[in-house]
Amino acid sequence: MNSIDPIALVAEAALAPSVHNVQPARWRFGGSTVDLWEDLARRLPAGDPERRDAELSLGAAVEGMALALSARDLALEETGEVLAERMGDLIARRRFRIVPGARDPLQPHVRARQSHRGGFEPVTGRDREAALTLAGEDCTVVVDPQRIGSIAQQVDRSGHRFFRDPAFRAELRSWMRLRRDDPRWSRDGLNAEAMAMTRVEALGAGLVLGPLFRPLDAVGLAAPLTAEAAVIRGSAGILLFHRAADEPRFDSGRAFYRAWLRLEAAGLRGAVMAALADDREGAARVAELVPAGRTLVSALRIGRAPAGSGYRRARIKPRELLV
Numbered sequence: 534m535n536s537i538d539p540i541a542l543v544a545e546a547a548l549a550p551s552v553h554n555v556q557p558a559r560w561r562f563g564g565s566t567v568d569l570w571e572d573l574a575r576r577l578p579a580g581d582p583e584r585r586d587a588e589l590s591l592g593a594a595v596e597g598m599a600l601a602l603s604a605r606d607l608a609l610e611e612t613g614e615v616l617a618e619r620m621g622d623l624i625a626r627r628r629f630r631i632v633p634g635a636r637d638p639l640q641p642h643v644r645a646r647q648s649h650r651g652g653f654e655p656v657t658g659r660d661r662e663a664a665l666t667l668a669g670e671d672c673t674v675v676v677d678p679q680r681i682g683s684i685a686q687q688v689d690r691s692g693h694r695f696f697r698d699p700a701f702r703a704e705l706r707s708w709m710r711l712r713r714d715d716p717r718w719s720r721d722g723l724n725a726e727a728m729a730m731t732r733v734e735a736l737g738a739g740l741v742l743g744p745l746f747r748p749l750d751a752v753g754l755a756a757p758l759t760a761e762a763a764v765i766r767g768s769a770g771i772l773l774f775h776r777a778a779d780e781p782r783f784d785s786g787r788a789f790y791r792a793w794l795r796l797e798a799a800g801l802r803g804a805v806m807a808a809l810a811d812d813r814e815g816a817a818r819v820a821e822l823v824p825a826g827r828t829l830v831s832a833l834r835i836g837r838a839p840a841g842s843g844y845r846r847a848r849i850k851p852r853e854l855l856v
């Protein structure tokens with residue numbers, strides 16, 4: 534156990550996806566244990582009142598820690614201990630034991646995985662085949678262009694319902710980093726580059742989600758300006774990630790990160806379309822594609838990213854993630 538370097542481990546665990554890139558997980562290392570803490574200041578009362586996304590994000594972070602340990606021939610074992618210590622905004626959540634393990638075959642894909650929100654390469658038959666290889670126990674993959682088109686429309690309809698809520702918009706804007714000189718640009722939240730926006734588009738997004746939303750919505754212009762349908766239609770497939778209906782979201786989050794890494798291993802990239810799973814009408818629209826007894830946890834549009842479309846991900850400095 535001498536060889537473990539907490540800074541390197543938390544840096545790798547922090548590469549996990551999290552809602553709005555809030556990065557809620559904090560860590561405390563003991564002799565052969567590691568405790569997961571949560572920063573309560575990173576919760577999203579407007580966008581995630583039931584804390585579904587917070588739990589998914591914490592689960593993904595724990596999977597990130599397990600993957601990081603696996604590169605060191607170690608593994609993370611649940612102790613079943615639920616913690617409750619509190620320090621300011623930080624609250625201890627769960628204790629894990631660090632035990633001997635073996636390299637996880639998905640671990641080599643951790644560094645490359647990232648959200649791809651721009652357009653995809655024109656879809657080829659090979660891309661659809663690659664997308665279909667991801668279908669499995671917890672993933673349904675839709676590649677039929679007509680079906681993708683109808684889901685795309687639904688994503689926008691569902692998304693617009695959330696955008697209409699001023700509290701949702703204000704919260705989302707507070708996590709958007711629209712200018713490069715924002716001191717949080719490389720730290721957390723969604724910067725313009727990650728959102729695949731030019732400088733002008735970022736400026737426009739700030740206005741559309743801010744003071745201009747109401748007047749634009751009144752004349753039916755807010756919906757087209759926040760629409761994602763065109764990009765979604767250009768995807769090779771839509772991945773519907775589903776889990777047992779009674780599974781705690783924390784556990785679903787661990788599996789979700791693994792599904793996303795399988796995407797990377799298949800040479801594809803994707804972007805989450807949370808509105809589909811979070812909106813009742815959205816989930817109902819794809820319900821027939823989700824097996825009985827399963828819940829739609831998340832959905833991603835997937836495809837082949839153009840060469841050179843990657844970007845530097847914003848992350849909190851690892852030192853600050855240690856409790």
Ligand SMILES: Cc1cc2nc3c(=O)[nH]c(=O)nc-3n(C[C@H](O)[C@H](O)[C@H](O)COP(=O)(O)O)c2cc1C
Nearest residue numbers: 550551552553554586589590647648805806807808
């Ligand atoms: C629970 C959850 C919900 C998410 N919802 C969305 C979403 O609706 N739209 C989106 O573009 N990305 C969404 N994401 C992706 C995050 O914004 C992304 O993981 C985060 O910004 C970190 O960036 P990375 O994936 O490039 O590492 C979601 C991620 C999680 C874990």
